[in-house]
Amino acid sequence: MQKENGFSREFLNAFVDNQLAPEEKSRAYNEIGRDEDLNRQVCELRKLHDLVQLAYRDVPAPPARPAAPVLRRNHVGVAAAVLVLAVGIVLGTQLRMPVTVHEQVADQAPVAIVPVVATADRVAPPRAVAAARSPRPTVRPAPAAVAVVPDLPITTAPRSINEIHIGNVRNKVLIHIANDDPARLSQAMDEIAGLMRHYRDIRASAHVEVVINGRGLELVRVDTSAHAAEIARLLNDYDNLTFAACQNTIDRLKNEQGITVRLLPGVVVTDSGMAEITRRQHQGWTYLQV
């Protein structure tokens, strides 16, 4: 077992694959935050993980098969008899049973199977449930901007950052927010608004991506954001602006604190904020940390 920076390679792989116990993971986060080399190794492992997923997202279709063999002649009679008997039994049973409203609705439901299972955890719950699951240590009055939120859709899962198409732009800026200090967040929002206005004024080809993780997630949570209206306005005004929340942070809040995060409309998610930052830096984006 090879050790680097106090961690074996197996340990780093387990960290990337989310196989560590919470205390081990916490220790790893601390070390990774301090050690640049360790950070680089973790990023490389995450990149490999992403590449494998990318490589097999669309696989070639299997070759056409000959039609399935039909029932043999001597089995047809038996099959038909069993079928008639089964239909008779089922019909008899059904006719004697009252049909519930639920079953009526189910009968009218479309046949298509929607793959909602994978995203079930990420679909936002009703507001009352989210509020009940989100105990905060200190009660503070909700900012006025939050009042805008009730009209927003609450049942749509946030889009992935991968669905955002960023063309070949000249100025690519990544802003990283991992802080929940109100003064800094306000300043960051001012900076973002100013930057977007500047690029529009000079008609520059640009894209600004704001990656939010850790404590910074408060900025884009429906129940905590003090800048909901401002973010909505910016996203409405500028197509070349993206707010991306870290899915790892969202999962951690759910697992460790039981908080089901509801993101502001238009905010997308990225699997890992840290990996996204590294990816963008490798792609030549300018990195700004708040």
Place this chain on the structure above:
Amino acid sequence: MDLLDFFTRSREAQRALQQARARLYRVAYAWCHNTALADDLVQETLSKALKHSAQLRDPKARDAWLFTILANCFRDHFRKTREMDDIDEIEISDETTPETESSRGEIVGMVRSAIARLPKGQRQVVTLVDLEGFSYVEVSQVLDVPIGTVMSRLCRARAAMKNILLPEFQQSMAASNPSTLRRIK
């Protein structure tokens, strides 16, 4: 009513198997990189799953159960086709991979080629973890190997892929503009 439940459960099980088909095929393809063989393996897996569906006590364990059958089918296929000294250590050469030389320049082609070059055991572990998101414990059950073996295979697989893939990507990265660091106070 029991009879109705029986038919409903049976239909649900068949639907679940049908939905798992695409995922089984994707992993089977990642293991063998051959569409016909992958399809045959999936067909055999589903056939066995239907035949032995009574063995599945916990529907939540259906995924791991299906992939265990797939892994057994895959192992049996190689057992039938030829004798081996140690199948885990056999490395598939570039020539036998389905990826053509022309697709090497593409990321997908490069990654598939790198995975095809991994020994079979490592290939299975890395695809089950990265594509299906199985935990190490589940992979250990699916492949019937100790969890330590899962971890070491995964570690070796990623190290090999890193050596193959990252230098090629770094070349293209070097061509792009260097990133700039700034801090807002």
